[in-house]
Amino acid sequence: MSKKNKKTVWICIIVCILLAIIPVVMLQGAEFGGSDDAGSEMISEIDPNYQPWYTPVLEQLIGGEMPGELESLLFCVQTGIGCSIIFYFLGRFVERKKLGREDNSEVL
Amino acid sequence: MTKKEGRWMSVSIAAAVYFMFGQNALAMHIMEGYLPAGYCIFWGALCIPFLVYGFIKIRRIVSENRRSITLLAMAGAFIFVISSLKIPSVTGSCSHMTGTGLGAILFGAFPVSILGIIVLLFQAILLAHGGLTTLGANTFSMAIAGPFVSYGLYVLGKKLKWNQKVNVFVACSVGDLFTYCVTAFQLALAYPSETGGVAASMVKFLGVFAPTQLPLAVIEGLLSVVIVIALESYATPELKSIGFLSDTPVKGESVNE
Numbered sequence A: 001m002s003k004k005n006k007k008t009v010w011i012c013i014i015v016c017i018l019l020a021i022i023p024v025v026m027l028q029g030a031e032f033g034g035s036d037d038a039g040s041e042m043i044s045e046i047d048p049n050y051q052p053w054y055t056p057v058l059e060q061l062i063g064g065e066m067p068g069e070l071e072s073l074l075f076c077v078q079t080g081i082g083c084s085i086i087f088y089f090l091g092r093f094v095e096r097k098k099l100g101r102e103d104n105s106e107v108l
Numbered sequence B: 001m002t003k004k005e006g007r008w009m010s011v012s013i014a015a016a017v018y019f020m021f022g023q024n025a026l027a028m029h030i031m032e033g034y035l036p037a038g039y040c041i042f043w044g045a046l047c048i049p050f051l052v053y054g055f056i057k058i059r060r061i062v063s064e065n066r067r068s069i070t071l072l073a074m075a076g077a078f079i080f081v082i083s084s085l086k087i088p089s090v091t092g093s094c095s096h097m098t099g100t101g102l103g104a105i106l107f108g109a110f111p112v113s114i115l116g117i118i119v120l121l122f123q124a125i126l127l128a129h130g131g132l133t134t135l136g137a138n139t140f141s142m143a144i145a146g147p148f149v150s151y152g153l154y155v156l157g158k159k160l161k162w163n164q165k166v167n168v169f170v171a172c173s174v175g176d177l178f179t180y181c182v183t184a185f186q187l188a189l190a191y192p193s194e195t196g197g198v199a200a201s202m203v204k205f206l207g208v209f210a211p212t213q214l215p216l217a218v219i220e221g222l223l224s225v226v227i228v229i230a231l232e233s234y235a236t237p238e239l240k241s242i243g244f245l246s247d248t249p250v251k252g253e254s255v256n257e
Helices: A003-026 A035-046 A057-062 A068-098 B003-021 B037-064 B067-084 B100-107 B109-126 B135-159 B164-190 B197-234 B236-241
Strands: B086-088 B093-096
Touching: A003 B086, A003 B197, A035 B164, A035 B197, A057 B109, A068 B067, A068 B109, A068 B197, B003 B037, B037 B067, B037 B109, B037 B135, B037 B164, B067 B093, B067 B100, B067 B109, B067 B197, B067 B236, B093 B197, B100 B109, B100 B135, B100 B164, B100 B197, B109 B135, B135 B164, B164 B197, B197 B236
Parallel strands: none
Antiparallel strands: B086 B093
């Protein structure tokens, strides 16, 4: 990776982290609920009588709302699956380049 | 397009038209159960032709060269990761990004519809996030409308000879923002305000989504640039095989027809 690209990557990552952290520090005491929930609040504001007509399958299955801890576990699983795929292949790409076999070897 | 593929396309378009207009009602993710049934069917039907063509495209990309499978998997995985991260934003609430822009600039908009719906299904079934009834609407906003804007902007930027990284950044972040604009529109259409109609509701919903999403769109753009830089540095043969990098410079299309 060229020096210039390396610099760009670092700047990008640092800006991302800052963008995520600054609101938490600036807005002390904010709830940081999901904006999906804000959407449903807005709906009940426009039409106070609206009732959701279907509940998520999983909530039907376990007979209630999913506990927050479990939900964050499943979100982590999702992140984990994605990251393993991306970085498995990226790792192989990097190694392939190191070995100088870019043009005649596939990674899959 | 082969004959068989052509037949599938026409069937899917016919089905879409039938379900969209056979109804009396023309009908973030929209929450399960929060969109009236008519709208669920309308948006779902609208997605069908895109999904079928996306599927045809993916099959062709994969069968034409095996090298592209890795990139396809990575683009899908990127959506998986990005859309699972709920990130705090300036409005004091959290939202997540879409991640579909990257796939769109690599493969074009259609294949991303398939990648996107896989993620949405995962979230709807396992995470009670989004929903099965609202799957059609969410697929349209996140996996079709957003990617189309990203792809369009990317091609345009290339024509205008923008800096490649700036181009990727703009395409991905605007695509992300556009997804949420479409979501706001879908909600506004289903819940027109009594006083101002659809437009007034649209402003309200946009007011909820847009400020939250703005910084997140920036993050999405930056992360997409990082991935593109990584791929360009280490996966040149793969990028060439899908036509993203060409051996001969300047080529407008990023998808092999």
